[in-house]
Amino acid sequence: MYAGLVRRALDEDLAGAGDLTTEACIPADSVSRADIVARVTGVIAGSQVARHVFAVVDPDVTVEALVEDGTEVEAGTVVMTVDGSSRSILTAERTALNLMGRMSGVATATHHLVRAIAGTGAVITDTRKTMPGLRALDKYSVRMGGGRNHRFGLYDAVMIKDNHIVAAGGITGAVEAVRSRVGHTVKIEVEVDALDQLDELLVVGADIVLLDNMDPATLRKAVERVDGRMICEASGGITPETVRAVAESGVDVISAGSITHSAPQLDVALDFRRD
Amino acid sequence: MYAGLVRRALDEDLAGAGDLTTEACIPADSVSRADIVARVTGVIAGSQVARHVFAVVDPDVTVEALVEDGTEVEAGTVVMTVDGSSRSILTAERTALNLMGRMSGVATATHHLVRAIAGTGAVITDTRKTMPGLRALDKYSVRMGGGRNHRFGLYDAVMIKDNHIVAAGGITGAVEAVRSRVGHTVKIEVEVDALDQLDELLVVGADIVLLDNMDPATLRKAVERVDGRMICEASGGITPETVRAVAESGVDVISAGSITHSAPQLDVALDFRRD
Amino acid sequence: MYAGLVRRALDEDLAGAGDLTTEACIPADSVSRADIVARVTGVIAGSQVARHVFAVVDPDVTVEALVEDGTEVEAGTVVMTVDGSSRSILTAERTALNLMGRMSGVATATHHLVRAIAGTGAVITDTRKTMPGLRALDKYSVRMGGGRNHRFGLYDAVMIKDNHIVAAGGITGAVEAVRSRVGHTVKIEVEVDALDQLDELLVVGADIVLLDNMDPATLRKAVERVDGRMICEASGGITPETVRAVAESGVDVISAGSITHSAPQLDVALDFRRD
Amino acid sequence: MYAGLVRRALDEDLAGAGDLTTEACIPADSVSRADIVARVTGVIAGSQVARHVFAVVDPDVTVEALVEDGTEVEAGTVVMTVDGSSRSILTAERTALNLMGRMSGVATATHHLVRAIAGTGAVITDTRKTMPGLRALDKYSVRMGGGRNHRFGLYDAVMIKDNHIVAAGGITGAVEAVRSRVGHTVKIEVEVDALDQLDELLVVGADIVLLDNMDPATLRKAVERVDGRMICEASGGITPETVRAVAESGVDVISAGSITHSAPQLDVALDFRRD
Amino acid sequence: MYAGLVRRALDEDLAGAGDLTTEACIPADSVSRADIVARVTGVIAGSQVARHVFAVVDPDVTVEALVEDGTEVEAGTVVMTVDGSSRSILTAERTALNLMGRMSGVATATHHLVRAIAGTGAVITDTRKTMPGLRALDKYSVRMGGGRNHRFGLYDAVMIKDNHIVAAGGITGAVEAVRSRVGHTVKIEVEVDALDQLDELLVVGADIVLLDNMDPATLRKAVERVDGRMICEASGGITPETVRAVAESGVDVISAGSITHSAPQLDVALDFRRD
Amino acid sequence: MYAGLVRRALDEDLAGAGDLTTEACIPADSVSRADIVARVTGVIAGSQVARHVFAVVDPDVTVEALVEDGTEVEAGTVVMTVDGSSRSILTAERTALNLMGRMSGVATATHHLVRAIAGTGAVITDTRKTMPGLRALDKYSVRMGGGRNHRFGLYDAVMIKDNHIVAAGGITGAVEAVRSRVGHTVKIEVEVDALDQLDELLVVGADIVLLDNMDPATLRKAVERVDGRMICEASGGITPETVRAVAESGVDVISAGSITHSAPQLDVALDFRRD
16 A cells, blocks of 8 residues: 555665765664654554555564554653664665654644544544645555545545536536446536525435535534434534534534645654664 | 656546546547636746646647746636547546646746845755655756756655664764765755754865755854864745745755745646637 | 556557567658447447547548448547558558457447346446446446446445455445545445345345345345335346346446457448549 | 456456455455365366465465466366465455456367367467467466467567568568578468468468468468478468368468457356355 | 666766756757767667656657668768757757767677678577666667667576576586476576586486587587587677677577677767757 | 565566466476576676565575675675575576676675776765666666765755756856755755866865866866865776876866666576486
């Protein structure tokens, strides 16, 4: 799932010329033990990917994950230990940390939303606003943060959005066209941004309605009108501050682009032990 | 430079099954005109990449960039127009926006630092803490935001860091080992985090010193001791709030990981015109 | 969607050494006009793929499709004409025909089932028993034959089969485990091969039930018990001779592996015009 | 030889999202033992490829082949056993079976022809009418069914066919052009479909003559006229019913497209043991 | 045939960071006209490949080949002109020249042998001792130098060499084993390094005999003993000085590794016009 | 670093059809022991790459390197032993030898220059005139021959050459443009071919000057004028005969294209032991 990405990330760092510094100043037979440490509090994700980076650089490096993906750790926690050739550890370090920092960043951002809606019936999901080339890892990291996954791409569910409705000439026509063509395993979701659009949709029907950019009061009305006939999903302007009110409107699902497109990385670092 | 990435990003979104929604509800002969709009203020980057996404999906789509990369625009500015098959535009939309939003986000984060140090002699550079798979685009975006590029990877400059010094047994040994091995076109940079380390380095010499995590007062002392014999680079905890004091210490270069590893995306959207 | 496959298929035929025969006996400036002819009656699919083969070998070859994909033609029908360099046409010929023959073969096998159930409410779908490397083309060809597509892979719908139930320890546990984990856009299908299993499934519920290897009488009972609460899909031993009785049992969907895993190719050939 | 194909076939089934069903309903620590069973009588091929599929998904799954490739087995025979993680087995199952079913199908179709001509001096060979992307596996499967391989592609032997003769302006010119250009390791084969063409060919000479679409009586005359000066190969309309008469005409080689382009798969299935 | 190689060669030169010099010191709108000049006398090969390099870097650069591949030119001859963006020309220059210099070097080395045996009946061929990754281009260049191609690899002809005979336990056994297994389109060549081995081979028979490292007198005896029953190929220590005596021994083919494994490049350079 | 190249080199030799000879005449269970022997005196490089070739073909083959890369050996030295399946050894042989012969050839050519300047202060470096696709291996081989590496490509140092100066309109403008744009880790080198150009360069300054095609007397004057303010590099017409005089002019670095673009391979062969 991530072998190609890891290889490309290493290529970015090494190109054809390799690690000039390490090859020039570290003896080939030097061995070290290093700790990967979370410098700040957050949810860890990416242990397996980080392990894979070290394995690609040098199969003889030993990596031990001390913390399972999906665990929230405090600042200063050692999350992995790495033993083996000093050269190999130094060469793999940045690529492993960049991946783990990204993945843990997404998991942590997701966790902040999940925690904020605890006790409501809603679930947090991601969107397709993922980092180009990292979608599978981003979606995995969302699960590690306690979220669920929305569709993976344009290929695994139908989502009729604003622009489709414009191009197709209306909600009813769009839904009917889709229903007559897609296979029986595919769910149909339709985006509406006003209650009158919702009313039109309720006539033609769908599996899921995306209630876009509605305030909590409007969301509540929408949920009432739907009355269990479709899954209700809210999106738009979701932050740790606003998300609870959205969840309390009674929607089933809340999707948030920010947990993937704008998650700051979690600061993880690698420290050589001196002994 | 980005053809492989664009193809992979499209593959993530389309897999083998294509765009179910668009194929099912948009007639094959429908044509549209759409605007790509910056929803918030920021520096635009990625026009060429976005254009390439549309061209890969459909060479007959016409894309016009209204704003050059590197320009700061206000919220609401139309930065590109897209004309052609409605199906093609809808299929390419998310991939194009994800790339452009990322690139403009990095450019904007860079610009915030560059603006904060205006009038000092320092320049802002990136680090190797880039998004895996996106390094070339991240580094380009930094330039569009007014920054310069640090080394591209482990292969194009020597940087002797903390962990190298531990594994090599000291600064002097590390620098001498490197100098006797690398080619004459390679610059040598050494990281120090205290003034006594700097004193040791000044004896053995290097092209660049990385002054890591020093406060402005210490930085000023370091710059004085170096006295032009090496390029002085500061790093660690650089934010738009702290960066000016760092620059005023007299360092030549300030490198900041956050402009790539934690830049929030710039919100860009695609709107179909209704007419 | 098929660019990689076409390149690989051409590589199989050309390796590094190219087309020895054509390069040795056809003058570089010879031009020809050729017809692609269906030697037998069937449904055509693959015109665009065949066109792409010629375009990869030589962008200056002109290909005109005389028949749209999805059309049933009689034996002897000219379905495409090809004009241009004789060398290029001869080099591309076999790869283009192998692809078109395969795709038209799948479309034709599908059409035989679709025609046999005309007037019933059921639809024919494919399975995941596609030719390795050709899934997207196989699924497209099924649509051209009048069928619809089942899920594309393990990633776009849940199908709890016999072996999952064995490993999970029962239908109820398996369905509940899935429901608590997958996203809200994913449908859940469960395979049952006896009516008592169906009864267990009706309690826990699902979106689709796969009624595997049941005779028409049992299928009718199953459809009655489901009574609209799930989509009913039949599979197992579907042939043009047996399919109508299955459809008349009242099931919604009939899935058939044979239309992809055992479809004989449709005989299409390329004839140079002599004039 | 097949590593790329196996990876692509798995990608078709898994895309970025993986095996939703298995991950959701099978515990990560569940282990199983499963049998791969031939549901019908036929010749097995593809054990190594199937083993490779399991190994790619999970190197810790143990696969034991109970039957060597090239063996004819009766319906119900267990041909392989698979032990290990239930998740891994379920994820790899369809890809492994699709490959093994295809390969055994080709081997079985070949075997039907080989058996039909037992005792004549002729051998059965394949053609270039293989499944796109599967040529190496198709050719291997033909050998496992008791056939031999014709050329692998356009690159490893010269075959002057109908369309080459049209474009080159005649048999003699075509053969002479080829002979003056290709290397000394390459054999030259020429297709003729009538005895007067054969006479023209006998004057200019070749290594092999392809006697296309001739009835057994004409083939016998052709073999007599050739009288050992070229290898005689027959093709066109070869079926298990017609092949013996063709072989008894005295030809050396019989090539048949149907054993690759229209071989139905051999039904192989994977059953979990319940214990 | 060479698209992958060209892309990789450009990647070697550009990695992710591009052409620092050109981007920094040449204005984006500067256009130039440049000549590619052969600095020494030799046979030109690689015009199409060089053209492709420029096209990959910038489709708008115009390249005109003034000399056809296979032509011998004098020192100072302008063989191509290149017009377009100065940046693009400078970025593509080295890759284009490296390829053209290599290919012309191989063509020239071949030509030296071909010229030396003019008037004898022998032909010069290459071997499998080609530059890794460049086999197709090396073999093409040999043809441009007036040579013919030996087999392309291990896959398109049988060559029983010294080590095979050791491992198989003798010539006769090796030849018989091969003959019973390979297809009817494959020629069989056997290497012998002494006349008694030749005698053994003459009994069992083959299509081609490789007479390895024999002096001209021994070669003449070998040719006499073969007496037209096999093609005679000589190899070992072939240089422009020794090759004529080898050819005059009466062998049909002379194969030489040096024309690919040790050919010095032909010095070709690119000069910007100043006007 | 070389995994892709090794795979491609093996593909060139095997294509889809494999090693016809070995599969047909060597029993699957035959095992052998073979020696890789340097037939002539030279510096060995490529042991790890050769080992990798055997490992890709068959992980069970055992390879022992008897000589470290960078060692000069006499003709007849056994440099590696190879034990394992006879088939695997024969299939991998040519690819392994082609790589090792190339790499040792480059190391040996480098060594000839390095030895010739022993005792002067100068070092030998390579250029970008490497074999397309082999740059990383060529540069490694140069180091094994006692040389150092010049820049790896257009991306890791600035080199302002003749054509840049023409297109940029002069040395001063070119250098100033570069200096204002490239990052602080990049060195700037400028090519001059006359002393007056050098004088112009001394005013604007650079890190390295490339003194192109100057005779030793002119080089000496150039070195005097530079007087330690730049690293002095000489190039042009460097041979084992001329290089010492160049070195004695006082330059720091001598770069030579011939050690990569025209190095003859070192003759290494693989001999099966007979016992």
